[in-house]
Amino acid sequence: MTGDATQRHDAESERTMLRRAAPAGVAEPLVHLLDLEAAEGVAARRVTIGPAPLTIGRAPGSGLALPSQDVSRAHCVLAIEGDAVVVTDLGSTNGTIVDGRPAAGPTRLAPGARLRLGPFTLVYRSGRAGDLARAEGVERDLDRAGRYLAALLPPPIPDGPVRADWRFVPSAKIGGDGFGYGWLDDRRFAVWLLDVSGHGAGSALLAASVMNVLRARSLPGVDFADPAAVLAAANERFQMDAQGGLYFSIWYGVFDPATRLLAFGCAGQHPAFLVAGGGGTPAPLWLKNPAIGLTPDWSYRRAEVAIPAAARLHLFSDGAFEVETADGRQLTIHDILPHLGEPPVPGLAEPERLLRTVRGLARPGPLDDDVSILTLDFH
C-alpha cells in the first residue's frame, strides 16, 4: 500500500514538473472582437480587430460594410492603442454612439461597450483567447438555463373565462424570473409570478425548483387555493439559509369565476395591477409581507378583491421597470404604471405592447434583468 502511494505521489510530482516546464511567462496576446447584432436583414457576425485600423461604413470597400442609409459611407474607424481599442467618428451624419452617448473625438472602448451606428449595434469584447472561450462557455450554459426556465412556462390560454398571455425575455445573466397559471380544479384558477434574488445559474436553479413545486402543487397538506397557506408553506420550505443565501419574491392569486373574487397574497413583490374593462387607473393589488426565505415563521396574510367584467390583470417582474434610460436615469415602477391602462393596440398582444413600451423607455441594447410580463383577461 505504502509503496503504491509513494509511486502515485512520484508520478503526480512528475506531471507537476512537466506542467511547470510548459511555456510560462509567454502571455497569450489580447484579442479584440466586435460582435455585430442582427438588424436590417444583416445577420449577426463577429469581426476581429487586427493590427490595421478597421473602418466601418456604408461604402462596399469598408473593413466592415453596413448597408443602411443611416450609416455614412465612411462612418468611423477602430484602432488598437496599447491594450485598448479606440473608436473615432469620421464626421458621420448620425454619429457614433458609444454606450448611449455620441463619441466626441477618439473614444476608448471598455470591454462590453456598445456602439450604435444607425440601426446597427456592435458589442466590443476583449480578452485573452482562453478567457473569451471560457466566458462564452458560461454564456452558453446560462442560455441553456434560460431556455430550461422558458420550457417550464405555461402556454398562453386564448379563450375561456380566464385568458392568459405573456412575454418572457431572460437577460444574458439570467435573473431568476418565473411564473405560471392554470386551473386548480373545475372552478378555481391560480396565477403566480416570482423573482429570485441575484443573477446567474444559482438564481435560475432556485426559480426552477420553486416553479416545479408550484406546477406540481407538491407542498404536502397545503390548500393551493389559499394564497396565505401557499406563501407560508413556501417560506418554510425555502428559507435562504438552506438555499445558498437566495430568496424570492412572489405574487400568488386564485380566481373563482363563480363568485368573481380574486384572493391573493404577496411576499416582497411589488403589486399586480388590475385595470377595469375600458381602461382607467390601474388598481394595485398588494400586501406587505417579506419575500419568501428572508425570515422564518412569518404570518402571511391574504386579501380578496372583486373582479369586474372584462377586467385585466397585469403581473410583471421588476426587470420590466428597473431599467436605465439612454441618458442614464434609473426608472421605477411609477414610470411604467401610466402605460398599463393605455388602450390596447389592435393586432398586438397586451404583454407585447408593454414589452415594447419597456424597450422604448430603456436605453438601446439588451435589458439588464429578466423581463416577465403576464396579462390575464377575465371575461
Add this chain to the structure above:
Amino acid sequence: MEVMVIGTGADALRLGLKGRLDAAGAEAVEAAFTAQVAGAPGDVLVDIAGVPFAGSLGIRMLISAGRVATRRGRRMILVAPQPPVAEVFSVVALDDLIPVVADEAAALALLAA
C-alpha cells in the same frame, strides 16, 4: 460602493454606505460591512443617504447583517434612505424586519425607547 465608519460614539457605532447597492455593490462591501456590524461593541446606525439604489442582493446583505446584530443582542437601524430606496424597502417589507428611520435623531430616540 463603499462602507465607512463615521463615528464610534458611546451610544452607537455609526456606519455609512455609499454607492449603488446592486449585485456588484453588495458583493464589493458585504464582507467589510458584515464584519463591522459583527464587531460593533453596541448598537449600530447605518447611514444609507448615499445609496441611490438597492437591489435584491443589497437587501439580503442588510437583512443578514441585521440578523448578525440581533444574534449578538445589538440593534441595527437604517438611517435616512432616499425616497426610491425607502419605497423598495417597504415593498419587500424590509422595514418590518429592520427599523428604518428618517434621521439620526429618530434613530437615537428609538434606541432610547
